[in-house]
Amino acid sequence: MGLRQKVQRDLAQSALPDDLKAEFHDLSTWAGTLPEKFDQRVRIRLIDVASLEGFVKSLVHRFWRYPAFAIEGQRYVGSDFSRVDALIAQALRRKEEPSATRSPSSNAH
Amino acid sequence: MNTLLAVIIGAVTVYLAYTLYARRIDRRVIQADPKRATPATLYMDGVDFMPTNRNILFGYHFKSIAAAGPIIGAIVAANLWGWLPAIIWLILGVSFLGWASDYSGIVISVRNEGNSLSAIAHRLVSPRTRSILFVFIFFYLLLVAGAFVGIMATVLEAQPKTQLGVIVLTVMGLLLGQMLYRWRTGLVGATVLTVGVTLIAILGGGFTEEVFKAFNAGLNSLSGGAPLVTYFDPTLANFKGADAKLMPSLLFWALAISAFCYAGSVLPIWRMAQPVIYVGFWITALSMVLGLTGALVAPFLKPEVAQFVIPAFKGFNVQLGPAGIMPLWPMLFVTIACGAISGWHALFGAVGTARQIQNEADMLPIGGGSMFAEFLLGLLALLAVSVGAKGAPVGAFATGLGGFISVWGLPIQYATSLAFAAFIVIVLVVTQLLFRVQRITLSEWLGDVIPPVRNQHVASLICVALAILLMMTGTWVYLWQLFGGANQMMAALSLLLVTVWLASVGKNWLYAGLPALFMYLTTLASLLVTAYNIYANVYNPNLAAGRMIPVVGSGLMVLVALLLVAAAVLIGIDGWRAFQRYRRHPVTQPRPAAARA
Numbered sequence: 001m002g003l004r005q006k007v008q009r010d011l012a013q014s015a016l017p018d019d020l021k022a023e024f025h026d027l028s029t030w031a032g033t034l035p036e037k038f039d040q041r042v043r044i045r046l047i048d049v050a051s052l053e054g055f056v057k058s059l060v061h062r063f064w065r066y067p068a069f070a071i072e073g074q075r076y077v078g079s080d081f082s083r084v085d086a087l088i089a090q091a092l093r094r095k096e097e098p099s100a101t102r103s104p105s106s107n108a109h
Numbered sequence: 110m111n112t113l114l115a116v117i118i119g120a121v122t123v124y125l126a127y128t129l130y131a132r133r134i135d136r137r138v139i140q141a142d143p144k145r146a147t148p149a150t151l152y153m154d155g156v157d158f159m160p161t162n163r164n165i166l167f168g169y170h171f172k173s174i175a176a177a178g179p180i181i182g183a184i185v186a187a188n189l190w191g192w193l194p195a196i197i198w199l200i201l202g203v204s205f206l207g208w209a210s211d212y213s214g215i216v217i218s219v220r221n222e223g224n225s226l227s228a229i230a231h232r233l234v235s236p237r238t239r240s241i242l243f244v245f246i247f248f249y250l251l252l253v254a255g256a257f258v259g260i261m262a263t264v265l266e267a268q269p270k271t272q273l274g275v276i277v278l279t280v281m282g283l284l285l286g287q288m289l290y291r292w293r294t295g296l297v298g299a300t301v302l303t304v305g306v307t308l309i310a311i312l313g314g315g316f317t318e319e320v321f322k323a324f325n326a327g328l329n330s331l332s333g334g335a336p337l338v339t340y341f342d343p344t345l346a347n348f349k350g351a352d353a354k355l356m357p358s359l360l361f362w363a364l365a366i367s368a369f370c371y372a373g374s375v376l377p378i379w380r381m382a383q384p385v386i387y388v389g390f391w392i393t394a395l396s397m398v399l400g401l402t403g404a405l406v407a408p409f410l411k412p413e414v415a416q417f418v419i420p421a422f423k424g425f426n427v428q429l430g431p432a433g434i435m436p437l438w439p440m441l442f443v444t445i446a447c448g449a450i451s452g453w454h455a456l457f458g459a460v461g462t463a464r465q466i467q468n469e470a471d472m473l474p475i476g477g478g479s480m481f482a483e484f485l486l487g488l489l490a491l492l493a494v495s496v497g498a499k500g501a502p503v504g505a506f507a508t509g510l511g512g513f514i515s516v517w518g519l520p521i522q523y524a525t526s527l528a529f530a531a532f533i534v535i536v537l538v539v540t541q542l543l544f545r546v547q548r549i550t551l552s553e554w555l556g557d558v559i560p561p562v563r564n565q566h567v568a569s570l571i572c573v574a575l576a577i578l579l580m581m582t583g584t585w586v587y588l589w590q591l592f593g594g595a596n597q598m599m600a601a602l603s604l605l606l607v608t609v610w611l612a613s614v615g616k617n618w619l620y621a622g623l624p625a626l627f628m629y630l631t632t633l634a635s636l637l638v639t640a641y642n643i644y645a646n647v648y649n650p651n652l653a654a655g656r657m658i659p660v661v662g663s664g665l666m667v668l669v670a671l672l673l674v675a676a677a678v679l680i681g682i683d684g685w686r687a688f689q690r691y692r693r694h695p696v697t698q699p700r701p702a703a704a705r706a
Contacts, residue, residue, distance in 0.1 A: 014377035017290050049296050050289060050387050064295030 023079065027067055030081040034088075042088055110417045112404040112492050112513070115196065119488045123481045126204035131212065131477045134620050138611075139216055141469040148223030149465050158223060160467030163474060170462045171479040174211075174454045176539040177257065178447030178596070179487035180532065184494045184502040185589060186444045189429070192495040193421040194441055199491065202442075202449025203484040206624040210600045212476035213607040213621055214455030218463030219472060221610070225460040226603055233609050233691075235683040241676045242602075246456075247554055248669050249599065250547040252592035254572065255579030257540045258370075259588065261533060262363035262580065264503050266356075269321035270314035274530045275537070277310035278392070279369060282385030290379045303384075304391045311392065311530040312523045325358035332357050338581055340659035341650040343430025343642075350430040350646065355581060363580055366537070367573045373541025374548055374569045382541055389534040396514065396531035397489070403513030404492050414512030417495040419505075430646035439635040442628075443593035448487020450628065452599020454480060459603070493528075507532060547572045582662030587643050591670055594636040598677050601628035605684045612688055615695035633677055640670035 016024060027046075034042050047054050049066050057063070061070050069076045069084050072091040076083055135141050152158040161169070186195040214226065221229050230238040265272055281303040288299040336354030345351040373382045407415035429435040447453070458476055466472055490506060497509025510532075511525030519527070548568035556563040562571070579588055604625035611618035647663040 014379065015383070016379055017377070020290060020379075050383060052390070055296055055300055058296045064298070065293065066296075 023067070026079070026081075030084075037085065038088060038092065041092060110192070110421070110495075111408050111412075112415045112496065113406075113408045115488065115492055115495075116401075116405055118196075118200070119485060122200045122204060123484065126208065127477065127481060130204065131208050131473060134209070135212070135473040135477075138617050138620060139472075141216075141472055143468050143470040145469050147219055147466045147469060148463065149467055152223065158464045161465040162467070163471045166462060166465055166471065167475050167478060169465075170458065170475050171482055173457050173461065174447070174451070174479060175483055175486055176447070177260075177532075177536040178451060178453070179483055180490040180506065180535065181256075181260065181502075181589065182445040182593065183448055183487045183491040184506045186441055187419060187491055187494045188502050188505070189423070189427050189435060189444065190437055190441055191420045191422040192417055192491060194437060195445060195491055196488070198441055198445055199448050199484060199487055202445070203480060206600075206604075206628065207448075207450040207454075207484065208477040208480045209620055209624055210450050210452075210604055211454040211458055211480040212473055214458035214603050215463045215466065215472050215476040217607050217610050218459040219466055219469065223464045226456060226606055229459075229610065230606055230680075233606065233613060234680075234687045238680055238683050241679055243550075243554065245595070245599070245673065245676050247547070247550050248672060249592070249595040250543060250550060251572070251575055251579070252588060252595055252669065254370075254540065254543055254547060254576040256588040256592050257536050257543070258363055258366055258576045259580035260503065261366050261536055261540070262359055263501075264529070264533060265362040265366070266325065266359045267501070268504070268529055269325065270318040270526055271311075271529045271533060272321045272362075273314045273317045274307065274311035274526070275533055278307050278385065278388060278530075278534065278537075281307045282388050283381060285384035285388060286380050289384065300387075300391070303388050307388055307392060308395075311526055314526050314530075315522055325361075328358040328361050329356050338656070338658050339654075340582065340656055341647065341654065343433055343587075343646040349428070350650075363577055366540070367577060369537065370541045370544040371569050371573055374544040374572075375565050382538075382545070385541070386538045389538045392527075392534050393531050396510065396527050397486075399517055399519075400493070400510045400513040400528070401485075401489055403516035404489065407513060407516050411512070411516045414496055414509075414516065418497075419495050430642070432645035432649070433642035434638060435642070436638070439631040440590060440638060442631045443590055443597045443635040443639075445487065446593040446596045448484050448490070450480075450597065450600050450624075451483075452596045452601070452603060454483075455600060455603035503529075503532060544569060544572055544576075578658070578662050579666065580662075582647060582659045582666065587639055587647065588666065590635065590639050591643075591666060591673075594632050594639055594670070595673050597628055598632040598636070598673060601625055601632055602677070602680055602684075604628065605681070605688075609684055609687045609691060613691040613696055629677070629681060633674060636670050636674050636677075640667050640674075643667050643670070 015021075031044055031046065034044060047057055049058065057070075058068075061068065061075060063075075063077060065077050067077070067079060069087070071084065071087045072094075074087045074091065076087055147160070149158050149160040153160060183195055183199070186198075217226070217229060218224060221232075224232075227239040227242045230242065265275065285299055285303045288294045288303075289296065336356055337360055338355040339352055340355065341350060342353035343350040345353055373385070376382070404415070426434060426436045442449075462475060466475070489510075493509030493513065494502065494506045495509065497505045497507070497512060507525050507528040510528035511521060514524035514527060515521045548565060548571075551572060552563045552565070552568045561567045582588070604621045608618045608622040608625050611621060643663050643666050648660060648667065651659040651663065
């Protein structure tokens with residue numbers, strides 16, 4: 001293993017407390033299932049809370065707890081990913097009714 | 110000269126160099142192709158290789174390369190040679206060398222399967238080049254650490270009104286980590302609380318000034334007012350040199366900074382480093398935005414803070430100490446490092462940013478664009494020091510930046526406090542991460558030979574102790590120039606590697622080859638000049654006076670300088686041979702290589 005990987009591994013291992021690390025892992029795993037579930041029609045952006053962008057998004061969407069999801073104007077805060085799936089499906093249905101030209105996007109904070 | 114004119118010159122430089130030169134190289138020589146797959150898209154693993162949006166990657170890359178370098182270098186150079194040589198080198202450096210180095214560091218990695226510079230050097234030049242680079246990096250980090258700890262300790266000790274702000278920043282950083290990651294409070298409220306309290310402490314530093322003065326005096330009374338170490342400092346007495354005294358209060362603040370960096374090095378990132386950086390970001394951003402916009406409008410709103418007051422030119426060979434030499438060439442070109450060209454940028458670009466480039470068309474805006482943005486940061490520092498001539502270099506910078514900020518109505522004493530805090534925060538957040546990387550480097554390098562070094566606490570303490578030892582030589586200007594030499598040598602070596610690669614694939618290598626040659630010769634000369642200066646101005650007088658700590662520290666610095674020269678000569682010989690080989694027999698495509706660091 002090269003020096004860079006050592007440094008990166010050290011940073012990654014201590015980036016989050018264990019419980020949040022597990023939560024992040026679950027979130028990543030769930031995000032990985034989206035292309036299969038929704039047939040590549042979903043664009044997802046994962047935003048680090050502790051950043052300028054995280055600050056602005058929290059303020060705009062009025063998120064005070066995390067993880068938080070913004071799906072085409074709909075909000076959800078919590079770790080029940082089935083509810084996020086439902087919101088995405090709902091957004092896709094809404095999009096497909098008038099025309100199927102745009103894909104809904106999802107922001108996870 | 111005034112600030113508005115300087116900012117206009119800077120903006121025009123960026124525009125012309127980017128559109129007329131950089132884009133031409135990108136189009137004609139490198140032939141960046143948006144349709145060509147990049148390592149990020151080919152090997153996406155979600156961690157190392159990750160295609161990333163151009164705007165986000167620009168911010169990430171810039172945040173990683175922008176530290177104290179462009180600020181301190183410009184301050185020191187303007188004080189030594191005047192503002193004119195400094196601004197000329199900033200402009201010419203970024204236009205013909207700096208962007209080329211940063212951009213090419215990314216290009217060579219993207220076109221070589223995302224490999225790091227050392228891995229590419231191993232393949233293209235010779236196997237030993239990689240090992241030499243490894244040692245080079247450790248000493249490079251040591252020099253930065255020593256210079257930064259010395260600068261911060263000096264500022265904190267001499268400016269008691271800044272001490273409360275730094276203490277509160279540390280406490281608020283720890284509190285933010287606890288709030289975000291343990292109590293899981295919302296970010297907006299936590300930000301308002303922690304940044305707000307830190308800001309109040311910084312602005313209110315004047316109210317506790319007397320308390321900290323008394324505290325420093327109390328510390329100094331512990332030794333009965335006697336210095337802990339006396340050393341000959343060639344930078345004192347208007348650069349004629351004089352005896353300096355390291356008082357207990359200075360050592361206390363150096364140890365306090367070291368304790369901060371030690372904690373930043375061994376604690377989990379989420380506990381300290383990350384939240385401190387986050388709080389510090391707001392303080393720095395606020396100061397920089399107010400300062401830069403203030404500099405632009407100052408000639409109209411507050412002309413007295415917009416006029417340059419330091420001399421334009423002080424001479425080609427300024428006197429620094431009784432025996433030393435400080436010729437404009439090569440020393441200016443290593444004193445101003447990051448604002449004109451920097452090896453760190455290329456190093457980081459190759460191992461970090463290159464693996465996240467999603468489209469070859471992004472290489473220039475991210476690599477070159479970030480370097481031009483860094484140039485503007487260096488220019489702001491130069492403006493600040495050029496209009497605020499009173500006091501030591503950092504004090505002059507804070508006075509100047511404070512003047513720009515005060516254009517917006519903030520009383521000058523508060524504006525100056527904010528500027529001091531911004532400077533310390535920028536240096537502090539970088540230094541704590543630097544110690545982290547350094548201790549990992551040390552344990553990798555010597556862990557097999559000396560097993561205790563694998564322990565993170567032992568490795569961190571060794572790094573901190575070495576930095577303190579260097580600081581106690583009291584010659585931070587030389588330390589800075591030694592760091593600048595190592596940093597610029599890294600840039601020369603990365604450009605040399607790019608030149609070899611361009612020759613190997615039959616492309617025009619001149620845009621990288623000429624800057625590589627200039628920087629290689631310049632940095633070799635500067636390292637030798639610095640080694641001589643340290644020997645003549647620090648080692649010898651202190652040895653004659655029987656002062657062992659500065660003798661050991663300066664001896665170590667001379668040794669490091671010579672080691673860097675030897676490493677650079679070996680790499681240069683290997684690089685030249687490889688270049689000749691490829692010029693005679695270029696290969697049309699680089700050999701495939703596994704992506705690794």
